[in-house]
Amino acid sequence: MSGSIYGKHFQISTWGESHGKALGVVVDGCPAGIPLTEADIQKFLDRRKPGQNRYSTPRKEDDAVEILSGVFDGKTTGTPISLVVFNKQQRSSDYSEIASYYRPGHADYTFDEKYGFRDYRGGGRSSGRETIGRVAAGAIAAKILETLGIHITAYSKSIGPITISADRFDLSQRECNALNMPDAQAAEEASAYLDTCKKNGDSCGGVVECIVTGMVPGLGDPVFEKLSANLAKAMFSIGAVKSFELGDGIAASRSLGSDNNDAFSLASDGSVQKTTNHSGGTLGGISDGSDLLFRVGFKPTPSISAQQHTVNKDHEEINISIKGRHDPIIVPRAVVVVESMAALTLVDALFSNMYAKIDDIAGFYHR
Amino acid sequence: MSGSIYGKHFQISTWGESHGKALGVVVDGCPAGIPLTEADIQKFLDRRKPGQNRYSTPRKEDDAVEILSGVFDGKTTGTPISLVVFNKQQRSSDYSEIASYYRPGHADYTFDEKYGFRDYRGGGRSSGRETIGRVAAGAIAAKILETLGIHITAYSKSIGPITISADRFDLSQRECNALNMPDAQAAEEASAYLDTCKKNGDSCGGVVECIVTGMVPGLGDPVFEKLSANLAKAMFSIGAVKSFELGDGIAASRSLGSDNNDAFSLASDGSVQKTTNHSGGTLGGISDGSDLLFRVGFKPTPSISAQQHTVNKDHEEINISIKGRHDPIIVPRAVVVVESMAALTLVDALFSNMYAKIDDIAGFYHR
Amino acid sequence: MSGSIYGKHFQISTWGESHGKALGVVVDGCPAGIPLTEADIQKFLDRRKPGQNRYSTPRKEDDAVEILSGVFDGKTTGTPISLVVFNKQQRSSDYSEIASYYRPGHADYTFDEKYGFRDYRGGGRSSGRETIGRVAAGAIAAKILETLGIHITAYSKSIGPITISADRFDLSQRECNALNMPDAQAAEEASAYLDTCKKNGDSCGGVVECIVTGMVPGLGDPVFEKLSANLAKAMFSIGAVKSFELGDGIAASRSLGSDNNDAFSLASDGSVQKTTNHSGGTLGGISDGSDLLFRVGFKPTPSISAQQHTVNKDHEEINISIKGRHDPIIVPRAVVVVESMAALTLVDALFSNMYAKIDDIAGFYHR
Amino acid sequence: MSGSIYGKHFQISTWGESHGKALGVVVDGCPAGIPLTEADIQKFLDRRKPGQNRYSTPRKEDDAVEILSGVFDGKTTGTPISLVVFNKQQRSSDYSEIASYYRPGHADYTFDEKYGFRDYRGGGRSSGRETIGRVAAGAIAAKILETLGIHITAYSKSIGPITISADRFDLSQRECNALNMPDAQAAEEASAYLDTCKKNGDSCGGVVECIVTGMVPGLGDPVFEKLSANLAKAMFSIGAVKSFELGDGIAASRSLGSDNNDAFSLASDGSVQKTTNHSGGTLGGISDGSDLLFRVGFKPTPSISAQQHTVNKDHEEINISIKGRHDPIIVPRAVVVVESMAALTLVDALFSNMYAKIDDIAGFYHR
Numbered sequence A, B, C, D: 001m002s003g004s005i006y007g008k009h010f011q012i013s014t015w016g017e018s019h020g021k022a023l024g025v026v027v028d029g030c031p032a033g034i035p036l037t038e039a040d041i042q043k044f045l046d047r048r049k050p051g052q053n054r055y056s057t058p059r060k061e062d063d064a065v066e067i068l069s070g071v072f073d074g075k076t077t078g079t080p081i082s083l084v085v086f087n088k089q090q091r092s093s094d095y096s097e098i099a100s101y102y103r104p105g106h107a108d109y110t111f112d113e114k115y116g117f118r119d120y121r122g123g124g125r126s127s128g129r130e131t132i133g134r135v136a137a138g139a140i141a142a143k144i145l146e147t148l149g150i151h152i153t154a155y156s157k158s159i160g161p162i163t164i165s166a167d168r169f170d171l172s173q174r175e176c177n178a179l180n181m182p183d184a185q186a187a188e189e190a191s192a193y194l195d196t197c198k199k200n201g202d203s204c205g206g207v208v209e210c211i212v213t214g215m216v217p218g219l220g221d222p223v224f225e226k227l228s229a230n231l232a233k234a235m236f237s238i239g240a241v242k243s244f245e246l247g248d249g250i251a252a253s254r255s256l257g258s259d260n261n262d263a264f265s266l267a268s269d270g271s272v273q274k275t276t277n278h279s280g281g282t283l284g285g286i287s288d289g290s291d292l293l294f295r296v297g298f299k300p301t302p303s304i305s306a307q308q309h310t311v312n313k314d315h316e317e318i319n320i321s322i323k324g325r326h327d328p329i330i331v332p333r334a335v336v337v338v339e340s341m342a343a344l345t346l347v348d349a350l351f352s353n354m355y356a357k358i359d360d361i362a363g364f365y366h367r
Helices: A038-048 A092-100 A108-115 A121-126 A128-147 A171-176 A184-199 A227-236 A249-254 A331-353 A358-365 B038-048 B092-100 B108-115 B121-126 B128-147 B171-176 B184-199 B227-236 B249-254 B331-353 B358-365 C038-048 C092-100 C108-115 C121-126 C128-147 C171-176 C184-199 C227-236 C249-254 C331-353 C358-365 D038-048 D092-100 D108-115 D121-126 D128-147 D171-176 D184-199 D227-236 D249-254 D331-353 D358-365
Strands: A011-016 A022-028 A065-067 A081-086 A151-159 A206-213 A241-246 A264-266 A272-274 A292-298 A308-311 A317-320 B011-016 B022-028 B065-067 B081-086 B151-159 B206-213 B241-246 B264-266 B272-274 B292-298 B308-311 B317-320 C011-016 C022-028 C065-067 C081-086 C151-159 C206-213 C241-246 C264-266 C272-274 C292-298 C308-311 C317-320 D011-016 D022-028 D065-067 D081-086 D151-159 D206-213 D241-246 D264-266 D272-274 D292-298 D308-311 D317-320
Touching (some): A011 D022, A011 D081, A038 A065, A038 A331, A081 A128, A128 A151, A128 A331, A128 C358, A151 A184, A249 B241, A249 B292, A264 B308, A292 A331, A308 B264, A331 C358, A358 C331, B011 B128, B011 C081, B038 B331, B081 C011, B108 B121, B121 B128, B128 B331, B151 B171, B151 B184, B171 B184, B206 B331, B227 B292, B358 D358, C011 C128, C022 C128, C038 C065, C038 C331, C108 C121, C121 C128, C128 C151, C151 C331, C206 C331, C227 C241, C227 C331, C227 D227, C227 D241, C241 C249, C241 D227, C249 D292, C264 D308, C292 C331, C308 D264, D022 D128, D038 D065, D081 D128, D108 D121, D121 D128, D128 D151, D128 D331, D151 D184, D227 D241, D227 D292, D227 D331, D292 D331
Antiparallel strands (some): A022 A081, A151 A206, A206 A292, A241 A292, A241 B241, A308 A317, B011 B022, B065 B081, B241 B292, B264 B272, B308 B317, C011 C022, C241 C292, C241 D241, C308 C317, D022 D081, D065 D081
């Protein structure tokens, strides 16, 4: 199966390896008439760029995006948009050693089993650099959503044992610290925790939370194409994700129906609203107009310098210590990836929903 | 978008409403030559049948399946297999009341928003009876997996606050209690807890855990079609699911890399193995040959007899108390649905993996 | 690959064998709110029913359709519509002989090669009865098109060497003769020709022509999802089709650019129009608002009573003479199948076109 | 709908405009382990390059391909292969004039209707240069087929009224003349005919014929995914195609069953064979092991310098004469595009067929 294509209506085809010539994405199915510049996309890519703080890999990459097709006179034309980022700093020598053994927690072994061999340089296609294509396409999807008044905001909810406090929550703080935490105090504590991790040659996991405001009801389809199901897939397609929770999530499985059900009431303008949002914005898998709220749990960075036990290609057991540039935490740089995958998933659901009713279709064509 | 079709290679198309004439599924892409009888499928359907214990709805349905096509001389022919279950006991009168208001926690509101109206009888397409199609198709997928030595086992891990104990885990107990719990003592405690819930007109949530043994490595594709991502979607497509965890799941986001990484070692036969399985059976989203292990969290049954606040179609705020036959817990009957969705997802990945290497393809056609 | 599912947005999943219990289709992705009765569908099915004239098989089948799901209060609900036709007259004994050899021109050999064995009764899944599912679904698609003012009309253009005359063309005649020819004189000549064929134990081919009026421009997508390409696939998916021509078709490959180009001019209302329609209604594969016009060529019915040479399953060369009920011509009963496949293809293109422009999307959601 | 993605298993995503920065393709789902160099692909691209003879546009483009991903140590890795061709000679000034009116026979009008505006430079996405992506991907597909002993050969069958003679057919001649005709005398006559066309400011149509040898039986799936149906779509997705015929094609609709049926007999090695090939290599839409044989009819190049009538964007009727570099015939350069689309379609069918039988699947995984 081709595995690097995402979406049913708004389809993206990503490509590229960590240490290849370039990485990129082709966006097919983007509507015509959207003003789009390289700066729009660069803004998103800059948020996932390495080397931005002391917890991210010191690899220096501009990750400058070029638009190669699909935009004319400053607007999307409806035809495929090809985006490319050329790799600048491919020090393959850094990685030559890992060609010979299987790093614990990495995809080295499974790629070898599946394909017979692998591009071992920097993890090849299983590297975090793979997300460049997702984020570049996500920037376009986010522009479409903004046109409709839909906004996606993700942030670091927890890093190792440090979780942001509801009382201190301040989104403006997200931009003020290197960890993308909307809580200055938690960011400081997490920072100290990460310093200890690094000193120990270790890494830690964490959680990204995401809120979508300005939602329209009716997105998602019954049964298999629930919005919730597609979000779950979208998030679990990101490397290192081990859990996904919608609304109250895991807590819902310990709650009572009388607590968990969101009562309906009338808003001041007479419209129907939920008085609470335990469900996280969907009912029966279809958006109900309230905010989407979900959490994505990431495992610790598998590349650690502490000694580990593994097996090499000659089928010998060995001890290794991974060298090179590695973040001790994945979460802060994953924030924009979560936003991107959410944007791509929502755009697909928005398009699909346009032909749910015959009256809407007739209205569209009888304008 | 059509939402009731699942799978890329082994595609199932489910249909039917709670109180319509029938429910069913068409399985397209099933290989030829599999011995298949109605009894094979009935065995799975019986596990999700209502009225089997005092915690499940007293609705009496045989849910007897008929094979209408795709099987000849006792074997699948490679052409679509149509399976149908006729509804027997459609007491629509039970449900006429709910036509006029939005039940909290249900899809009434979102279906109305999306489609303009809804088949309100018993929840229509958003009823749990929708899973008949999934389970009937899942029985076929499970047969394919068994041919390859792959076995799927799910069970109730927790019900409300009651969780099975690792010490007392005994799979044979799963069949001995109405709650599908592989721990006799936990089953008794959960039973008492549910009695209290019922008495209070309330319901509770719980967790299903699933283990897949006999796995082959290499299933799933990099980036978007990770096995883990497709399992996440499969599970979140089941009604009432609010969380999905693979391996250590949410705990992985609080752990250290040195603890979470699974070391590789050599098995006695010289093959590569993981010494632990924190990852839950995948690396880079591709199966690594170790057992798949995941958990699916369900919210409490939204239908409760306790009083709730909501809005009716005349846009008036009202208080309601839901009548009729409703389980106070979804989990026990969802166990076979989880197994079915896992089976469907794995079969798709197995087919896809057959053309991952040119040598395999050449070997296949040069036999 | 599953092969019995058609469409990307409006997806149909057909099933059933000639001599199985039943045949049918699940329509997933049908918009909500369309008035739909079994009579709407029966009208289409009756047009393909066997035993209607002396040139079609004397098999007596009511082919009475039942709606099993997806319709409530007389209208489609947006959820899957399951349609079923139970087989009444399955005289399997008629066909037992063909189990042992490969009929020339039939799929017996290829099904055996692909699947290892086959349901030989009446051709199993490769029988013309397979089209029941297409036509039942096509009736729904045609209703959607009618809502938008789009009408599809197909007819027998030629039967063997007899072709309708442009001068005598009279659509009302189509209903007046058993051959669906809109030319009374040609119908009579064709009738005489078919009598000779039958007498000789032979069969003949023919051509169906199809016109779609009331078209909207913009349907179809550039490159691979051209409307013309999807029509070609749709028509070639019908059994026995050997040629497809759009507009001038094969004649275009012998013409000059100066003759073949359709000049643009202004209609009396100031809109842009083509002064001719050599192209058959598309430019660059996208509908241009003029009528769609295409022709579908069918080979002769392969089942003939004249002696033929073939091979049996014991790999012996033998001579056979096919018995049983067989039309000497496929074309008249294929007319409604061509209309159905055109309708399904157009509905898909109509839905897709709704999200081609950002202004349309914004207009839709900002209503 | 995204329209620039082709294939279900072996998926290609093409992009690029005639006068944009570059054109290219991402190939996703290519098996690992195929030796692949830029030269393998360049060989195919050179066959469609402009400026190679006096009948093709004098635009000078190297059309040099670069592999940006998916190949490591000289072999495909199983991950997406990104191929790019940078445009060198984009004389946009040539085309500025056509921004203001609709060229007859071109997609100018339909793109404007669908998307609201268009990249008018050289036809933008509807230019013949769009085929660069198809051909580059087709070169990879052809390599896979060669591994399996399957060879695709297309050639110019007719140009205007000049058709190759069966008696003089000599494939080696295809490379000896600029028109890709396997008949030296026909090539000379066609050459003279084209000179007259050019002198008259006119163009002409023609036919490409394609033969696939070394076929395996069983490719294609019943009903909608017939190999024949997918070939029809593949060919009709090529710009300017107006007819597709398989085997005897249009002639089959005028023939008798006794003539058209291909008798089966035993080959000297005891295997089953067809004694004739009227069907063109499929039965029931599934390959029967005999050669595939089909013809693709192209309309005349719509760009002609002779005067034409049309409408401009101010809705005025005008007369135009198209300037610039244009081939008077599309067929010779389309030959390699036909081969490419056939290769892509066959590879997809080959992969699909691997999981048609449970015994094959079990054999694969129990190796």
